[in-house]
Amino acid sequence: MRAVAAAVCLALAAAPLLAGTAQAGAIQAGPAGSRATHPAKPATGSHSAPTAKPPAGSVGMSQTPTAGGPQLAGRGVIVNYPAHGAKPLPRVAASAFVVADAGTGQVLAARDPHGLYRPASTLKVLTAITLMPVLNPDATVIASKQAAAVEPSKVGLVAGQPYRVSDLFKALLMISANDAAIALAQATGSYGKGMAMINAEAHHLQADDTVAVTPNGLDGKGQHVSAYDEALFARQALAVPEFMQDESLRLARFPLWPHPVPHHRHNMINLWTQNSMLYTYPGDLGGKIGWTTPAGATFIGWARRGHTTLVVTILHCVPLTELTYAARLLNWGFAMDGKVRPVGHLVGPLPVMTAHHRPASARPAPSWHPLAQPKQPRLPAVPIAVGLGALLLGALAGWGIVRLSRRSGRA
Numbered sequence: 001m002r003a004v005a006a007a008v009c010l011a012l013a014a015a016p017l018l019a020g021t022a023q024a025g026a027i028q029a030g031p032a033g034s035r036a037t038h039p040a041k042p043a044t045g046s047h048s049a050p051t052a053k054p055p056a057g058s059v060g061m062s063q064t065p066t067a068g069g070p071q072l073a074g075r076g077v078i079v080n081y082p083a084h085g086a087k088p089l090p091r092v093a094a095s096a097f098v099v100a101d102a103g104t105g106q107v108l109a110a111r112d113p114h115g116l117y118r119p120a121s122t123l124k125v126l127t128a129i130t131l132m133p134v135l136n137p138d139a140t141v142i143a144s145k146q147a148a149a150v151e152p153s154k155v156g157l158v159a160g161q162p163y164r165v166s167d168l169f170k171a172l173l174m175i176s177a178n179d180a181a182i183a184l185a186q187a188t189g190s191y192g193k194g195m196a197m198i199n200a201e202a203h204h205l206q207a208d209d210t211v212a213v214t215p216n217g218l219d220g221k222g223q224h225v226s227a228y229d230e231a232l233f234a235r236q237a238l239a240v241p242e243f244m245q246d247e248s249l250r251l252a253r254f255p256l257w258p259h260p261v262p263h264h265r266h267n268m269i270n271l272w273t274q275n276s277m278l279y280t281y282p283g284d285l286g287g288k289i290g291w292t293t294p295a296g297a298t299f300i301g302w303a304r305r306g307h308t309t310l311v312v313t314i315l316h317c318v319p320l321t322e323l324t325y326a327a328r329l330l331n332w333g334f335a336m337d338g339k340v341r342p343v344g345h346l347v348g349p350l351p352v353m354t355a356h357h358r359p360a361s362a363r364p365a366p367s368w369h370p371l372a373q374p375k376q377p378r379l380p381a382v383p384i385a386v387g388l389g390a391l392l393l394g395a396l397a398g399w400g401i402v403r404l405s406r407r408s409g410r411a
């Protein structure tokens with residue numbers, strides 16, 4: 001029996017070693033389609049300038065496999081110039097940007113497209129394209145104290161007063177009203193329900209770099225987007241007619257006091273668009289500006305010339321430079337679209353049946369990205385089988401030793 005016990009112990013000791021050997025082989029092989037730590041060397045005629053450290057303003061890097069193609073894994077400037085007739089990409093002093101053809105989905109050039117950054121008010125684009133299709137534009141919303149108290153950019157909602165949903169969307173997109181964003185999120189039934197819907201829409205668009213914590217883009221713990229994800233928002237916005245109609249407005253009237261109130265003679269106020277490119281840039285369809293101190297200046301824009309519609313996204317640049325950089329990138333895109341080899345593509349939305357996998361009544365998304373969490377280790381099936389086999393062989397060997405020892409003792 002001592003021999004049997006020794007054999008069993010030997011088998012138990014050998015099993016983890018055998019299992020570890022098989023597991024190590026599996027790790028070296030790696031899963032199919034896994035993302036490389038460093039992007040591949042650019043092809044001839046391409047330009048990619050990866051940075052040794054995360055760009056300024058970055059809050060991390062996407063942990064998901066690179067959406068849109070392997071070249072978009074780079075953190076520097078990414079562009080594929082043609083052999084002849086190349087127009088140099090303009091210098092853009094922003095930490096991240098993307099310029100893409102909305103029709104074909106081709107990404108023409110980018111910088112750190114999957115780096116994680118704070119969105120500021122450009123997140124309102126995601127809020128609008130999520131809620132516009134589900135809220136009745138003629139319905140009224142009673143402004144809450146939470147909405148009326150938000151700072152700094154606001155239209156001036158008065159707690160307890162009713163406002164039309166369509167008017168709130170105009171305030172949201174034209175003057176970036178933070179109070180309107182909260183009122184619209186609450187119009188879904190509750191603030192938490194609205195945030196759940198916004199994050200569900202990000203999942204639907206396969207914007208896996210995005211975590212929304214506030215509907216207005218004001219900085220929140222764990223909130224981030226990428227320039228690539230914002231290009232997905234911009235492309236989807238083109239399919240929402242109400243959104244593009246509000247984006248094209250230069251002036252709108254907003255009823256601050258929907259009902260006559262004593263001592264308030266002027267209950268209507270003017271909303272002037274913040275996007276001056278509507279006046280200055282040929283073919284401009286609209287644009288959403290954002291700014292907070294941690295996020296810097298951010299921007300999402302649309303422009304059309306002929307049969308070509310481009311989208312541009314910019315994250316973390318010096319305030320008051322975002323429109324200049326957007327115009328430069330759009331000019332380059334219109335000149336080089338169809339001439340440069342795309343560096344990637346914009347993925348399409350998931351099927352509707354699988355998109356909103358979270359119930360509408362779910363609590364707001366957590367302040368961490370679920371895909372960024374380390375996976376719990378699992379013992380692979382092959383190492384377990386090897387270990388059990390070793391254990392069985394050891395037991396049989398011990399039994400044989402005992403039989404032989406008994407026979408020799410009788411002799």
